Amino acid sequence: MSADVQQPAAAVRAPAERALARPERRALTALVAVVVLGAIGAISLLDIRPPAPKPVSAPADQFSAARAADHINTFAARTHVAGSANNDTVRNYLVNTLSGFGLRTSVQDTVGGEAGDLSGSSGAAAVAHVRNVVAEVPGTDPTGTVFLVAHYDSVQVGPGGNDDGAGTSSVLEVARALSQGPAPRNNVVFVLTDAEEACLCGALAFASAHPLAKDGGVALNLEARGSTGPVIMFETSRDNAKLVSLFRSAAPHPVGTSFAVEVYRLLPNDTDFTAFLGNDFVGLNSAYIDGGAVYHTPLDTPASVDRRTLQQHGENALGLVRAFGATDLTDLRANGDATYFPVPGTLVSYPGWLTWPLAGLALLAVVGLALLTVRSGRATWGKVAAGFGLGLVPIVAAPLAAQLLWMLVTALRPGYADLLDPYRPLLWRLTVILLAATVLLTWYALLRRRIGPAALALGAFGWLAVLGLVLAAATPGGSYLAALPALAGALGGIVALRLRGAWTAVPLTVGAAVGVVILVPTVVLLFPALGMAMGGVGALFATLLGLAALPIVDLLLPAAGGQRGLVALRARRLGLGVPVLALVATLALAGSAFAVDRFDAAHPIPTHLMYALDADTGQARWVSYESSPQPWTAGYLATREKVGTQFPEIGASTVRTGPAQAAALPPAALTVVSDSTAGGVRTLRVKLAPQRQVRLAALHVDGATATVDQASVDGFEVPVDRSGPWSFGLVFHAPPAGGFEVSLTLRPAGAGPVRFRVEDGSDGLEALPGFKPRPAGVGVLGSHSSELVLVVKSYLL
Numbered sequence: 001m002s003a004d005v006q007q008p009a010a011a012v013r014a015p016a017e018r019a020l021a022r023p024e025r026r027a028l029t030a031l032v033a034v035v036v037l038g039a040i041g042a043i044s045l046l047d048i049r050p051p052a053p054k055p056v057s058a059p060a061d062q063f064s065a066a067r068a069a070d071h072i073n074t075f076a077a078r079t080h081v082a083g084s085a086n087n088d089t090v091r092n093y094l095v096n097t098l099s100g101f102g103l104r105t106s107v108q109d110t111v112g113g114e115a116g117d118l119s120g121s122s123g124a125a126a127v128a129h130v131r132n133v134v135a136e137v138p139g140t141d142p143t144g145t146v147f148l149v150a151h152y153d154s155v156q157v158g159p160g161g162n163d164d165g166a167g168t169s170s171v172l173e174v175a176r177a178l179s180q181g182p183a184p185r186n187n188v189v190f191v192l193t194d195a196e197e198a199c200l201c202g203a204l205a206f207a208s209a210h211p212l213a214k215d216g217g218v219a220l221n222l223e224a225r226g227s228t229g230p231v232i233m234f235e236t237s238r239d240n241a242k243l244v245s246l247f248r249s250a251a252p253h254p255v256g257t258s259f260a261v262e263v264y265r266l267l268p269n270d271t272d273f274t275a276f277l278g279n280d281f282v283g284l285n286s287a288y289i290d291g292g293a294v295y296h297t298p299l300d301t302p303a304s305v306d307r308r309t310l311q312q313h314g315e316n317a318l319g320l321v322r323a324f325g326a327t328d329l330t331d332l333r334a335n336g337d338a339t340y341f342p343v344p345g346t347l348v349s350y351p352g353w354l355t356w357p358l359a360g361l362a363l364l365a366v367v368g369l370a371l372l373t374v375r376s377g378r379a380t381w382g383k384v385a386a387g388f389g390l391g392l393v394p395i396v397a398a399p400l401a402a403q404l405l406w407m408l409v410t411a412l413r414p415g416y417a418d419l420l421d422p423y424r425p426l427l428w429r430l431t432v433i434l435l436a437a438t439v440l441l442t443w444y445a446l447l448r449r450r451i452g453p454a455a456l457a458l459g460a461f462g463w464l465a466v467l468g469l470v471l472a473a474a475t476p477g478g479s480y481l482a483a484l485p486a487l488a489g490a491l492g493g494i495v496a497l498r499l500r501g502a503w504t505a506v507p508l509t510v511g512a513a514v515g516v517v518i519l520v521p522t523v524v525l526l527f528p529a530l531g532m533a534m535g536g537v538g539a540l541f542a543t544l545l546g547l548a549a550l551p552i553v554d555l556l557l558p559a560a561g562g563q564r565g566l567v568a569l570r571a572r573r574l575g576l577g578v579p580v581l582a583l584v585a586t587l588a589l590a591g592s593a594f595a596v597d598r599f600d601a602a603h604p605i606p607t608h609l610m611y612a613l614d615a616d617t618g619q620a621r622w623v624s625y626e627s628s629p630q631p632w633t634a635g636y637l638a639t640r641e642k643v644g645t646q647f648p649e650i651g652a653s654t655v656r657t658g659p660a661q662a663a664a665l666p667p668a669a670l671t672v673v674s675d676s677t678a679g680g681v682r683t684l685r686v687k688l689a690p691q692r693q694v695r696l697a698a699l700h701v702d703g704a705t706a707t708v709d710q711a712s713v714d715g716f717e718v719p720v721d722r723s724g725p726w727s728f729g730l731v732f733h734a735p736p737a738g739g740f741e742v743s744l745t746l747r748p749a750g751a752g753p754v755r756f757r758v759e760d761g762s763d764g765l766e767a768l769p770g771f772k773p774r775p776a777g778v779g780v781l782g783s784h785s786s787e788l789v790l791v792v793k794s795y796l797l
Ligand SMILES: [Zn+2]
Pocket: 155, 163, 197, 296
């Protein structure tokens, strides 16, 4: 029995479908609906596009990206990692610039830190010698203090034009603009932190110990994890309803979504904002994330900073500083969390308690639509159930297809594996969106004759409603993404049932438009947030968008049912024509993405290489974290091994290594300052002094020889983590040239000495014997351990 003769009788009966079954009428309706939805999508995208940059000649009380960019060109021309001479130069520039605006400017020079680690597995506490630049604007009648925060240190391999040259220059330009006008009501403090890249240590020192921070306040942090795209307010303190409402009214270009907070938690990133939250501040965290290929690499230059993005970053910051500077800061924490997302012209925001009612309402609306649909004879309950069951197929298949595609692409071009996002990601993102469309259209074309358009649309809305409920439980800030399109789609369907002919397309288009407004910016913002390696998430939301607009998608295909025999056969072939077309377009797009996004001198393949010398044995190694080594790196590598017990900074996981020539690099010296034992507890004060110019120095105590109970460095108490092979680990970033003292209270395991592992890390990989310069087209991976030169030595004390 052929399905061709089993057309849904109801579809033939219904006058609306009969009217839209006429090919010309149907094509025209489809065209109008698609143009309307396309225009709404385009407006949604234009709305989150950063504004035009303002020139150097812009009025003095305004933020000018050109003026801010001049600062970046000056201080971010070279890398300026914490503790380096370049960083001193940058700091002097910042102090001079801020005091030049007439602001009381000082440097907080201290040791700061908290538990943390460099490689993600050494379990060591991290501290740093930090020098934070702090400039004050005293308020006229303060109710509290507003802190505008960015970090001025860069990573060791890149100049940090964006990260965080953009934030730092924005702070300077906001400080200048603010100093032009009347003094604000509240205190405003500009904080340019040090050693963010190493350990957030500058922000930790400021938030926990600076006198200006002791009463807390509002922290507004400016960050960058790319080079372009909209600035997204992606993180808030808890109970953010009032903060979000101020953000909406005060930021000239407010882009932010309550879903971003949930996405951010999935990512391995951390910013200075964490340090402020940990010290009970309230506040907002903003960053831009597109153009992630340059993140933490030598390509993060001043020239790579998108001036539009910089304008948005600074203009929003200035607006927020002015608004928080004028408002009563005494009770900003109230009313729970808000749900918020961008719509053209503004930011929609509603109280978080509406999440469950809206998600419930969406489900009710879908159930109501199902009842009315069955009652009108457009579908049976059996078909509705089948539509719902089969609705899960594209939701699962499209993300899966996207992930498989990227696995294939990465297998063909392994350089992608170690890149946050491709250099030219647009074609790849469009490929994934088209792939999702292909999956959805194929699924739809195969099923709609058998199940019927009405039942399939019900299934689509049903899954959106279910997802709305699931998200309400798991990530409340993201529930709106599915619940609102389901609600709007179902209400549109209910209205459409009461209309005739082409008019039915009007409420259906309006319903789909809600999905477009909500999900188009979501898809566009998710791709840079997660990178192509998690492109499946973008595919998932693209699929949800397609499901929200399924009644309109239906119009793109020839009318379902109504034909018999040969005509029906032709219709079916035509029905598959659209998905086949989509598939061909996907393949063509993937091919052009592959051809366009090649690695070259300006878009180099990222490579990761470090050097590790064990001064005990005189043996040296090249070490790489690359997942599948590039030819350049492979030249240094011979095997895979675990070297974490030898080099604590490298961590416990398996890495690629190869033999290297031992360089004449002196290990750090460890000497006893004082030593006393009472009641089995040994109190030991040691001095760790690097014998060369280093970025970090680390001290580890072998757990087999002693148990450490307490530790402090230069009077700063540090946490003790005894979970690994080490009874204690400490990494000191930007250590003083003369070294530093560590006080330990420990219990020796036996009568023998305690074994210490002392390690230091520096720049200078390219000067090592055996290092061959990278050829054009081979670049440096954006990682905190790239180009690190480690020297380690054991001491028995
Ligand atoms: Zn960074």
